[in-house]
Amino acid sequence: MVVDTFAFPGAIPVDYSMAGRCCVVLDVLRATTCMTTALAHGAQRILPVAEVEEALALRAAAEEPVLLCGERGAVRISGFDAGNSPLEFTEEAVRGRTLVMTTTNGTRAILAASGAARILIGCMRNAQATAQRALEAGLPVTLLCAGTAGRYSMEDVLAAGAILAAMGAEADDLGQTARILWEQHKTDPIPLLRHTRHTQRLIALGMEDDVQFCMEPSVTDTVPEYRDGAVKLPGNP
Amino acid sequence: MVVDTFAFPGAIPVDYSMAGRCCVVLDVLRATTCMTTALAHGAQRILPVAEVEEALALRAAAEEPVLLCGERGAVRISGFDAGNSPLEFTEEAVRGRTLVMTTTNGTRAILAASGAARILIGCMRNAQATAQRALEAGLPVTLLCAGTAGRYSMEDVLAAGAILAAMGAEADDLGQTARILWEQHKTDPIPLLRHTRHTQRLIALGMEDDVQFCMEPSVTDTVPEYRDGAVKLPGNP
Structure with a gap:
């Protein structure tokens, strides 16, 4: 089975169907790294939304206090509780809480995957565990890849x-390219x-510390999933 | 100045403007290699068209005999004089003639570049000369890249x-990836x-001989240009 790799959501051919597939969404700098880190640190769930207005409306409607997080142009949105740095998502900040998150590229990629049977949230920090989970999905x-502003972005590839x-899987042309990059730079990306x-x-x-953190390969087994509008751990309600 | 690289026409962002740019179109396997080879062997000009019907209509309307060439699914179109193998475009076959050519990916890429100030036809065989011509354009x-069926294709990248x-130019993320691939594989791609x-x-x-021929790097100085609906040498009328 050949694994398909796309550099950004707009690179998916119009006649491509996600139905019945396991789709891994990657926005290494920094949305999917943030999600993985927040859930690893005990967050209950993350609600990804496309627009700032939706995030504000969700907070207003929530029965419990939620943490509003997100960026535009890599900078924290005014009035939000957190930006898009994984270093902000400490256990103290997130344990047991619901996060509402809007980011430029990552949220869009998750929404582009929404026809898939399973949607895994991948990043460099959970690469090995994500590969395992993707294989287990059968x-x-x-x-x-989320890409950056509708273009190919090296860190996601x-x-x-x-x-x-x-995974040890057969790959399409972009996936073969991705493996060459990885094999050549895995000791220090x-x-x-x-x-x-x-x-x-x-x-x-x-934010160089963010880059260092996001590029650490396979240091966590946490692989969030997106289902029913929320990113959460397989065991979480 | 950062050179932009796109893996296929659909990867160009919707708000991207070709105006005032020099665009190099690459369909290494095999359309732009064919065009370069045909013009190097003395063809007068090549009229790229998107559809088979257009090609047939152009032949019917032409005052002089034209050579009809093209493929669908890599195979010569029924009733055409030639397919899409550069080995067919010998001096004997093409000297002084007008070619009408329709190919799956290459023709579309040329049409996607049509807003550019200059459109150069590049391939592996004229890589060095194309770089020189692109720099001279100022x-x-x-x-x-033409890509294959709307997807990333390794040989074009x-x-x-x-x-x-x-060129020795600064490159975007995909261009940096392309250079890594090239530096690693230039002695034997x-x-x-x-x-x-x-x-x-x-x-x-x-068609393995085609692949061998198309992947020979920088063996010709012929760099065709597309202007006024035709691919030709800068000196040709």
């Missing part, structure tokens, strides 16, 4: 390569990213 | 890498392609 697999390598668009922007904003 | 540069390396989709199809159809 379904054809799609790796859907690199994480796709890490997952493909761990940071230099590869130093001249890429998204990393350069985060470094310019003083 | 315009921002876009490398537009590899040729983009060869051109970027020869064939093994890299052996498991890719398009190459596998051509080999299955007995």
Whole structure:
């Protein structure tokens, strides 16, 4: 079975069907890394929404206090409780809580995957565990990178390569490229990213620690899933 | 100036403007290799058209005899004079003639570039010369890969890498990936392609010689241009 890899949601052919597939969504810098980190630190669930207005409306309607998180242009949205840095999602900040999250690329990618039978939230930090979970699903697999502003983004493709390598699966042309990148840079991925668009922007904003954190490969077994409108752990209600 | 690289026409963002740019169109297997080879062998001009019916109509309306060439699914179109193998475009077959050509991916990519100020026809065989011509144009540069059926295709990205390396220009994330592929495989690109989709199809159809020919890097200085509906050499009327 050949695993399909797409560099961003708009790269999915119009006649491509997600039905019956296991789709892994990757937005390494930083949405899916944030989600993985928040759930690993005990968050109850994350509600990803496309627009700031939806996030505000969800908070207003919620019966329990929710944590509002998200960014536009990599910067925390005014009035929100948190931005899009995984370092903000400490156990103290998130344990037992519901997060409402809106990010530029990651949220859109999750919504683009919504026809899939299973939607896994992947990143570099859970690459190995995500590969395992995707294999266990027993379904054809799609790796859907979020990309950056509708374009190919190196860090997501690199994480796709890490997952493909761990899966040992046959890959399409982009997946083969991703594996080459990964095999060549797995011992230290940071230099590869130093001249890429998204990393350069985060470094310019003083967020180099985020990049370091997001690029640590396979340090957690937490693999969130998206179902019924929420990102959560398989065991969570 | 950062060179933009797109893996296929549908990967161009909707708000991206080709105006004022020099766009290099790459369909290594095999349309742009055919065009380069035909013009290097003395063809007068090539009229790329999207549909078989258009090609037939152009032949019917032509005052001089034209050579009808093209493929669907890598196979010569029934009733056409030639398919899409560069080995068919010998000097004997093409010298002084007008070719009407319709191919699945290459023709579409040329039409997608039609808003650009200059449109160069690039391939692996003219990579170095194309890089030189793109630099001389003095315009921002876009490398537009044709891809295969609306998806990323390794051989086109590899040729983009060869051109970027020869240009010595700054590249976006996909261009950086392309350069890594190229630097790693420039002494012998064939093994890299052996498991890719398009190459596998051509080999299955007995066209391995085509792949060998198309992947020879920088063996010709011929760089066709597309203008006024025709692909021709800068000097040709």
